[in-house]
Amino acid sequence: MYRLLIVDDEKFIVESMLDLFSRQEDMELEILTAYYGEEALRLLQSKIDVILLDINMPGLSGIDVARQITQNWPLCRIIFLTGYSNFAYIYQSNLMKNTTYLLKTEGNETIAQAVKDAITEIEEEKRQQQICSQLEVNNVYLEYLLHLDILTDLLHGKKQYELQKSIQDMHNSFLFHTDSPVYLLYMKVKQKLSSENERDFHQYLVQITLFLRQGLNHKFKIVLADLDSRTFVAFLQPDYTAEDSATFVTPSTYIREGINEQLESLSSILPLHLF
Incomplete structure (x- = not known):
């Protein structure tokens, strides 16, 4: 449509x-x-x-x-x-x-x-x-690995000062600005994955990250963190210019519209519930 x-x-x-x-x-x-x-x-x-x-x-x-x-x-x-x-x-x-x-x-x-x-x-x-270069895939996977521990700690309620120390230890590798809002998208696989799919789960996370970035026209920084083999959370932070911000629809609206466009493609990768 x-x-x-x-x-x-x-x-x-x-x-x-x-x-x-x-x-x-x-x-x-x-x-x-x-x-x-x-x-x-x-x-x-x-x-x-x-x-x-x-x-x-x-x-x-x-x-x-x-x-x-x-x-x-x-x-x-x-x-x-x-x-x-x-x-x-x-x-x-x-x-x-x-x-x-x-x-x-x-x-x-x-x-x-x-x-x-x-x-x-x-x-x-x-x-x-959707034809992504191997370099882009590698970069997304590296960002996932670098951020996984700290984002998982954040979701599990780790103390703020401990999180700040972890961010400082990452130096300039931490993707997000700590003084700007971050939006969360919760996703759950509807059915239990086969053992073969479990081995490929991290590859799915990379693919979904790329789909989300494309659907949002690369106007958001996006990293996924998996809570278990069936549940993961996307962290999204607006990443646009001052000119964009003067005319930009609200980030939550932009995310909703962009995600709706990608639902069919995402479902072809994994049967998902999005919240």
Whole structure:
């Protein structure tokens, strides 16, 4: 299921596009609509995959909305719509990643195909992201080993001064900032693992860490700690720039949206309960 947002200040355009995509049986879409830029921004708390965006709206323009959405959801494909050709708009839209520029007069078939192409691009980019280099796998596993004892001690209620000493002993190898919030994601394997799967459990942890990082667009530091062979906890800390923080949705919302996208992939690795 992909989430499509339609934004235009002309009501009949929004209704026409809503009708068009509601009838597209070959695309699984959740469709959202907005009639001005400020309303669209409020919807960006939810993950958006494709946006059909009127480039020239009163108040907040389509360009302004697009800049915001690329900060929050960088994989989102943006299809600018306009009633007339304007070189300045075309130039500005071409400066942005993952954008297409269409005239509203090009017809429903062309617009529908543009959305299909955008979804195909997203699927291909996801596949490419899942092709991880061995170096990245090794780095994730090393981070897991370095942090396992201290994160497990933290979960088991070890005294604060003892934890601080352990962090100091790690010098600069400790991944997290101790003065910033850390979010926890609790995961439990639904069924007992076979002996073969138990041997591969650490490999699963590495794979799941990589899936989570990709699903959250590498905007979080993530390390997993296993409590036993069926239970583990992901530690997540926001890791984004000052520019991002000015426009960023709340970390908990971003985690929820990113995790929802990865649930199917995670379930293909292990049958999980996520809390």
